[in-house]
Amino acid sequence: MQLRYRFRLYPNGPQRQALAQAFGCARVVYNDALRARETARTGGDAFPTTGDLSKKLITRAKATPERAWLGDVSAVVLQQALRDLDAAYRTFFDGLTGKRPRMGAPRFKSRKDRRQTVRFTANARWRITTGGDLSLPKIGNVRVTWSRALPSVPSSVTVVKDAAGRYFASFVVETGRDETLPETTGEVGIDLGLGHFAVLSDGTKVDSPRFLRRAEKKLKREQRRLSRTQKGSANRDKARVKVARAHARVADARRDFHHRLSTRLIRENQAVAVETLAVNGLARTRLAKSVHDAGWSAFVRMLEYKAARYGRRLVRIGRFEPTSRVCSVCGVKDGPKPLHVRVWTCGDCGAVLDRDVNAAVNVATAAGLAASARGAQVRPEPVRAQRDEAGTRRSGRPAAVGIPGS
Numbered sequence: 001m002q003l004r005y006r007f008r009l010y011p012n013g014p015q016r017q018a019l020a021q022a023f024g025c026a027r028v029v030y031n032d033a034l035r036a037r038e039t040a041r042t043g044g045d046a047f048p049t050t051g052d053l054s055k056k057l058i059t060r061a062k063a064t065p066e067r068a069w070l071g072d073v074s075a076v077v078l079q080q081a082l083r084d085l086d087a088a089y090r091t092f093f094d095g096l097t098g099k100r101p102r103m104g105a106p107r108f109k110s111r112k113d114r115r116q117t118v119r120f121t122a123n124a125r126w127r128i129t130t131g132g133d134l135s136l137p138k139i140g141n142v143r144v145t146w147s148r149a150l151p152s153v154p155s156s157v158t159v160v161k162d163a164a165g166r167y168f169a170s171f172v173v174e175t176g177r178d179e180t181l182p183e184t185t186g187e188v189g190i191d192l193g194l195g196h197f198a199v200l201s202d203g204t205k206v207d208s209p210r211f212l213r214r215a216e217k218k219l220k221r222e223q224r225r226l227s228r229t230q231k232g233s234a235n236r237d238k239a240r241v242k243v244a245r246a247h248a249r250v251a252d253a254r255r256d257f258h259h260r261l262s263t264r265l266i267r268e269n270q271a272v273a274v275e276t277l278a279v280n281g282l283a284r285t286r287l288a289k290s291v292h293d294a295g296w297s298a299f300v301r302m303l304e305y306k307a308a309r310y311g312r313r314l315v316r317i318g319r320f321e322p323t324s325r326v327c328s329v330c331g332v333k334d335g336p337k338p339l340h341v342r343v344w345t346c347g348d349c350g351a352v353l354d355r356d357v358n359a360a361v362n363v364a365t366a367a368g369l370a371a372s373a374r375g376a377q378v379r380p381e382p383v384r385a386q387r388d389e390a391g392t393r394r395s396g397r398p399a400a401v402g403i404p405g406s
């Protein structure tokens, strides 16, 4: 299985300059190639091959005064720019023939793009030095923060500069052949909580961590500040950089949280069941924002590849299962629809059920997993008080179930 590992890079001044040059050269070759192909296409000529373009736009162009500076960067970086364009066309054509979701035609790149990238493959002679630096041809030894160990020698590295001005090395690595974890008996269903990030069928409620919530708050503040600035003003540019930084911090914190949680769930359980969320259906409601913010789909993708990697089972349950309305103890369809109802009593068997945990147990049951229904039950509590409590903070985190007014 191929995986990407991303680490923060800290290039020094001259290295940043060399990278800027590499980004620029890769972009020029990409744009030249795109122009050549579009000209051929509109003129009804044969579609130039990558080999043709490589000869014309790299090898021969280097000999001209207008493009001589292409010789200052690693040739592999320029070749990879042509490969990227190939990939963009392939996605576009596959979209036209219905093989993949429809995508727009390849577009010209700009120096103002939020993300700049260059890729070095194995034959670019990049390497990790004994001192732990990333040695890149014509750029030098760049300092790396190795936040985790690489499972094997990577085949390529992409250097990325993001909108916040940070640099990253993204390695493609082949994971070890067999990483199957020893079998365990755990099985768990997960419900996408709207109040909580996730609720597990064993009764655990997982909230997003404090550092993520703080980063999100800061992002909102910076976004408001940006919207108040005048178009075209210097302040607007400054505010935009701040928003980009805050955005990057939120994205990082969220990814980190998703990684920790998904790894834990996959390690502890032999099978994990999740609900496939009809995000389109929800998009019209006011819940949409919190669903998107919670990044549920990104989280499920992580669960998916980790399950495949470590020999676990991930089961997806369609949204048609009325998970919050069925009593997970006796199976009677009885539960309430309104979202403010957090706890309800089954009219048939009398079980007092926490809405989210009950749903998580139903997800597990629908997947054929042996989740304990006991997790869905809570101590009998005055439901009315709970209802009021939840009603006043719809979008926030609801108070812990079972302690209304305390």
Ligand SMILES: [Zn+2]
Pocket (backbone or CB within 6 Å): 327, 328, 329, 330, 331, 332, 346, 347, 348, 349, 350, 351
């Ligand atoms: Zn019941």
